[in-house]
Amino acid sequence: MDRIRRVSRARLWWCGLLCVLSVAAAEAATRKYPAQPPAGDIIKYGSSGNTYFPNGAAAYVGQEYIDQHMAGNRFKAGDAPPSGSGSSQTQKVPVKSAVKVSPVKAAKAAAGIMRATVAGMAVMAAQAAVIWAVDQIPDFDSDGYKIQKKANVPVDCTSGGVSCWKASPLTQPFPSAESACQAWFGTKPTLTYTSTYIYNNATLAICYGKTSATSNPVGYGLAQKIGTCASPNVLDGGNCFTPAMTDLADADYQTLESALAQVTNSEWLRDLIKASCEGSLSPGRCYEDMVDQRKQLGPAMQMGPKSSTTTTTTGPDGMTSGTTTTTQNRYDYTYGDTFYDFTTTTTTQTTKDGQTTTTETTDAQPAGEEPAAEEPPPEEEPAPCSANCDGPAYVDQYTPTDKTKEQELDSYSSRFSNIPIMSAAGNFFAVSVSGGSCPVWSYQGQLQVYASSMPIDLEFDFHCLPWFIVLGPWIQAVMALGCTFIAIRIALL
Numbered sequence: 001m002d003r004i005r006r007v008s009r010a011r012l013w014w015c016g017l018l019c020v021l022s023v024a025a026a027e028a029a030t031r032k033y034p035a036q037p038p039a040g041d042i043i044k045y046g047s048s049g050n051t052y053f054p055n056g057a058a059a060y061v062g063q064e065y066i067d068q069h070m071a072g073n074r075f076k077a078g079d080a081p082p083s084g085s086g087s088s089q090t091q092k093v094p095v096k097s098a099v100k101v102s103p104v105k106a107a108k109a110a111a112g113i114m115r116a117t118v119a120g121m122a123v124m125a126a127q128a129a130v131i132w133a134v135d136q137i138p139d140f141d142s143d144g145y146k147i148q149k150k151a152n153v154p155v156d157c158t159s160g161g162v163s164c165w166k167a168s169p170l171t172q173p174f175p176s177a178e179s180a181c182q183a184w185f186g187t188k189p190t191l192t193y194t195s196t197y198i199y200n201n202a203t204l205a206i207c208y209g210k211t212s213a214t215s216n217p218v219g220y221g222l223a224q225k226i227g228t229c230a231s232p233n234v235l236d237g238g239n240c241f242t243p244a245m246t247d248l249a250d251a252d253y254q255t256l257e258s259a260l261a262q263v264t265n266s267e268w269l270r271d272l273i274k275a276s277c278e279g280s281l282s283p284g285r286c287y288e289d290m291v292d293q294r295k296q297l298g299p300a301m302q303m304g305p306k307s308s309t310t311t312t313t314t315g316p317d318g319m320t321s322g323t324t325t326t327t328q329n330r331y332d333y334t335y336g337d338t339f340y341d342f343t344t345t346t347t348t349q350t351t352k353d354g355q356t357t358t359t360e361t362t363d364a365q366p367a368g369e370e371p372a373a374e375e376p377p378p379e380e381e382p383a384p385c386s387a388n389c390d391g392p393a394y395v396d397q398y399t400p401t402d403k404t405k406e407q408e409l410d411s412y413s414s415r416f417s418n419i420p421i422m423s424a425a426g427n428f429f430a431v432s433v434s435g436g437s438c439p440v441w442s443y444q445g446q447l448q449v450y451a452s453s454m455p456i457d458l459e460f461d462f463h464c465l466p467w468f469i470v471l472g473p474w475i476q477a478v479m480a481l482g483c484t485f486i487a488i489r490i491a492l493l
Contacts, residue, residue, distance in 0.1 A: 033339045034067040034095050034296070040287035042099050043273055048266035058266045061297065062097045069093065069342065091331060095298040095340065102292045106269055107260030109276035109286065111253050114147070121146055123275050129268035133259035140256070141245065149252055152241035154179075155233055163229035163240035167207060167221050176239040180223040181207030191220060202238035296335040304329035323352040413477050438464035 042062035068090045110130065113120035122145045124130050130147070134140045139150040154175035157164035164173035167184035174180040178196045184207055185193035191209045194217040198205045207221035229240035248256070263269050277286035306328045314320050330345045345362040440461040447454040462468060 030341045030343065031339050032067060032069050032093075032342070034065060034093075036294070036338055037062050037065070037097055038284060038287065039099055039291045040277065040284055042097060043101065043270060043287055043290065046098075048270065058103065058264060058269045059098055059100045060266070060270065062099075064094050064096050067093045067095050091302065091304055091329070093298055093302065093331075093333070093340070093342075095296055095335075098295045098297055099291045100293040100295070101269060101273060101290045103263050103269060104261045105290050105292075106273045106276060107257045107263070109280070109290075110260055110272055111257040113276055113279055114248075114256075115253055118146075120279060123279060124272075127268070127271050127275055129260060129263045129265070129272040130256075132263065132265075132268065133256060136259050136262075137255055140252075147248060147256070148245035149248055151244050151246040152234070152236060153244045155229075155240045155242055162233060163225060163227045163235070165205065165223045165225055165239075167223040173226060175241075177205035177223050177225075178239075181205065181221060184221040184223070185209050188220070196223070198238040202235070205238070294337045296338065296340050298333055298335060298340060300333055302331045302333070304331065321353060323350065325350050409474075413473065416477060416481070440464060 042060050046060035046062045048058070048060055070090060110124050110127075114124045125142050125145055125147050131142065134142045134147055141148060141150060155162045155164065157173035157175050164175055165177045165180035166173055167180040170180070170183060170187070172183065174183060177198050181196045182193050185191050188209075190211055192211070193207065193209045195208045196205050197208065197219075203225045205223040205225075206219040207223060208217040208219050209221075210217050225238075229235045233240050233242050235241075260272070263272065273287070273290050277283045277290070280286040306326055308324060308326045310322055310324045312320055312322045326349045328347050330347070332343050332345070334341045343363055345360060348359045348361075350357050350359075438461070440459060442459040443456065444458075445456045447456050463472075
């Protein structure tokens with residue numbers, strides 16, 4: 001029985017494998033994977049177009065590529081035409097590859113190059129996308145070669161001839177009204193500086209502070225501007241500064257990267273990606289990493305060429321008749337990321353004796369295949385019980401008896417021993433020995449370890465002990481039952 005099961009399982013396994021392979025072949029036969037141009041070629045030389053992807057994402061469409069598949073038959077890519085067929089049995093399909101790029105990835109790559117080298121910064125600073133991003137960030141500026149951040153330096157009030165602030169009665173000038181007020185409050189141990197209010201055309205400032213007993217700030221001091229903020233210094237917030245620029249810090253690069261990630265102009269983004277990838281160690285890999293999604297583009301439908309055959313037959317009366325058969329294929333296409341699927345619909349017109357009949361077949365669904373059966377409606381659940389819901393009366397399934405488990409086991413052992421096959425096997429090894437006693441194995445000796453001696457006195461009489469004698473028949477019965485089962489299984493299976 002076990003062998004039959006193993007054979008049946010093996011057959012089922014092979015049948016399942018063949019079904020899977022046939023289904024996979026059928027799916028592969030409907031699908032072609034045209035040659036894919038490198039992402040770098042599409043991004044650098046393709047036309048920009050964002051209508052092929054959702055959300056108006058930046059995308060580029062590569063050059064048209066002429067792929068072909070078997071006419072009227074569906075084969076996997078690379079399969080040879082059937083024997084004896086010519087070039088007329090192939091159908092050409094113009095396809096294009098489109099890629100959607102990621103502005104976030106492009107921004108990250110561009111920021112990385114700007115961080116890395118001065119030359120990389122110079123290349124990126126000239127890109128239209130970077131120029132746009134710099135314009136969106138306050139205090140950022142670029143001269144076309146380097147991007148920096150504005151960092152105005154307070155004027156040196158000790159040199160004279162510049163605009164500074166004094167808080168009476170202090171005589172020391174300070175570059176800003178805030179610093180002058182803070183210095184004034186520094187001379188008042190009971191007061192704490194809070195803020196500065198500049199007014200009167202940025203010539204006067206009130207110094208606000210508070211004591212430990214007050215919660216609201218009060219104006220205590222007055223600061224006054226002295227001098228003039230002349231060029232090249234600049235006035236910013238009532239204070240005079242010397243204009244200066246500083247290199248970007250890590251936080252500034254992150255700000256620039258975030259601004260670049262908002263670029264939606266396809267041409268700007270193309271230049272940004274080209275500048276980033278062409279300067280990398282692996283340009284091809286860099287371009288591929290910029291791609292978020294690929295998509296194949298092509299015609300939704302094509303008509304194949306017509307083919308006609310004419311046959312002439314001669315009847316018994318010597319009259320001849322002709323039959324003309326015209327066949328034409330229509331191909332319907334759907335496109336995926338790197339492939340396209342197609343179905344073939346063949347229209348055949350047969351003209352005989354002036355009568356024309358038209359038939360149409362399609363491989364979208366194999367001929368003779370029944371449509372999928374509709375699923376039966378779900379069964380309605382019965383309504384909840386409303387009457388007589390208690391069910392049948394409870395009946396105790398167990399009735400106690402006077403028998404004990406020992407009596408039941410003794411009865412089973414007796415009945416089992418009286419089975420013919422057990423009776424025959426039970427006397428097979430029967431040995432009758434008259435007299436004697438239960439065998440006991442013993443050993444006495446000495447164990448020598450260097451100069452020491454240890455007595456050894458061993459005695460094995462376990463199977464002569466009372467508990468073993470009582471349990472011996474049970475052990476014999478269990479072993480006999482197990483051996484019998486194994487013997488029958490080997491003999492029959």
